[in-house]
Amino acid sequence: MATIVQKYGGTSVGDTGRIQNVARRICATHEAGNQVVAVVSAMGDSTDELLRMAHEISTSPPERELDMLLSTGERVSVALLAMAIHELGHEAISLSGSQAGIQTDTVHTKARITGIAGTRLRDTLDSGKIALVAGFQGMSPDEDVTTLGRGGSDTTAVALAAALGADVCEIYTDVDGVYTADPNIVPQARKIDIVSYGEMLEMAATGAEVLMLRSVEYSQKYSVPLHVRSSFTDKPGTLVRKEDEEMEKAVVSAVTHTTEESKLTLLRVPDKPGIAANVFGALAEENVNVDMILQNVSEQGTTDISFTVMQADLPAAQRALDRICDKLGVAYVLGEKMGKVSIVGAGMKSYPGVAARMFKTLAEQGINIEMISTSSIKVSCVIERDRVADAVKALHQEFQLGG
């Protein structure tokens, strides 16, 4: 008997009719002789509605209370889904994050899973029932409700799949799988059948929104195969698994992008040890996720430090910089409306000149590169936000990724 963990996103459970569709899919998987755990997100835009009310009351609501508030959305989904499954004659039990044994740290709104106490979940499966788990949430050691941040339900699903030793973790969404580029920008973009954890990690880190970075990291760490697929069709989607010899290694597998970057540059910082630690320590204290970091020598004894953050983190980043720049006696400049375009491919390692081809393509479009960052299977360029779409189109064509 196989154990399958399925995760359904907010669009898949957007109304009661769609919840009934999801129920049918879960029951079919159960009838095929599998043990099924389904992790479910909040219905459609219900989380936005809760946030709207919170922001009517407070401009900066306490994060503990935000977690109490937002965690209700997934509970509504699992309860309704359990009812729909009962209507189909199967037995299902809804479980909140804490009931499912999801233990986290105490960092509200961005908690990390620290462990899974899986006894209740295993007992539920062993008794022949379907287990439905509210995604995105857990419980801290203080017995407070925590939430896992963006893509939290994916993380819940992968963590449960790992804890249960599941055969596959199916991520159901409103798209057919992972694409070679965002089809909204590139109509010729093609669904990828199979991709390695490493490539998927780089793609998630550089803007592929279908999977969140943390859930890919988690699935790689515990070797949980992921299957990203649509909840509206029965077609296979994209399989994410360990790289092996049989896997085709495309030079470039996908072009990814973000349009949420802001660039901050500290000017003429004294070039001595400990400065960078000070700067990025201050940013960490404000819980700012820094993406790309670049340090250039500019004048004698001083250096410029540039880095990018998500635009949502910009106020917190500026709070930290105001404090630290005051202390160091330096100034900073802001490039608010930036974006990032990246090419990702496991085959890049064996083919030199890929980065050069990328830079040439961008140059031909008259697009200026502000920052560059590379790994063995990825090249990223920070560019002006309003040229991102042009860059994605040009790169997708250059590397012949179309269907």
Next chain:
Amino acid sequence: MATIVQKYGGTSVGDTGRIQNVARRICATHEAGNQVVAVVSAMGDSTDELLRMAHEISTSPPERELDMLLSTGERVSVALLAMAIHELGHEAISLSGSQAGIQTDTVHTKARITGIAGTRLRDTLDSGKIALVAGFQGMSPDEDVTTLGRGGSDTTAVALAAALGADVCEIYTDVDGVYTADPNIVPQARKIDIVSYGEMLEMAATGAEVLMLRSVEYSQKYSVPLHVRSSFTDKPGTLVRKEDEEMEKAVVSAVTHTTEESKLTLLRVPDKPGIAANVFGALAEENVNVDMILQNVSEQGTTDISFTVMQADLPAAQRALDRICDKLGVAYVLGEKMGKVSIVGAGMKSYPGVAARMFKTLAEQGINIEMISTSSIKVSCVIERDRVADAVKALHQEFQLGG
């Protein structure tokens, strides 16, 4: 330092503006030097909205899942209220039923509180914080979420007041207090300033909707004074407390009514021991609350048994009767659209003839009495539902209860 438990109903927290009003009231009570616990219901019609979705999916949703679903409404309220209190510069912590230590039995949708594990609540108060508790819910020994049924938030408030030895339990609602009759029917109805537990129990049992029977029972058992008042004014409401010598003992304090009764009569039941036990045992198994019971000898060796149930319980009652009547070989008849009018007063004990005055008043209105039930401080008559309003008006005038 006094400890005050406040309970706010769904109308009082109907939107974010009203939640901010409630926050101001709670902060004022806290600033006056009191320890404050506020128990909150779900916002306005949010529970109805959740039920609507449940019934789109299932005609008889599993009760465990209904509890998981409905308990989210109060969690939303307490989280938003905590945010509003923080905005006012006070510290508040929202607690779910289980976090507040509310332990119940396992009867989903109608659970009873079995105990309060008050450590976390007491620690919260002792640290100078305001405690906000999601009403209507608790946790069973199986660690499942349970709900307490109609008026459950009142029960939560009174139970917490008892466990904390609170000085008063304030029940905030959308009316000024307890009235001598429903002002929608009798415009001259008057607010009652003070009433004994005994009278309030009878009033709640016979249709006064402002307080639920269970919460009055609980407050009497633990001698918790109740103060029923409006969340929209600062005027004092109705105090419910122990009867004492100083309390004015009106012959009749109030006229109450219900329009939700159905009457069932089992015809020519064999008149032998154990029959009634059989019938009402079967009803209890279906969790039907039976209100009034009447047994009349009709023919030699047989008897008629009549009783009333809430109309909502009628399908379950009929299920039970179909089973038991089949076994006993008897038939039953149904009076579906019945109501009940009652007069309640602690002074009734010392004045004979009060019941006769009631029957005469109803007769003058041409209202037929189907069943009568009395206690030392109450007389109730079951009548046709469409004559209930006339009966209430006539009795309110007869006993001179107007303002």
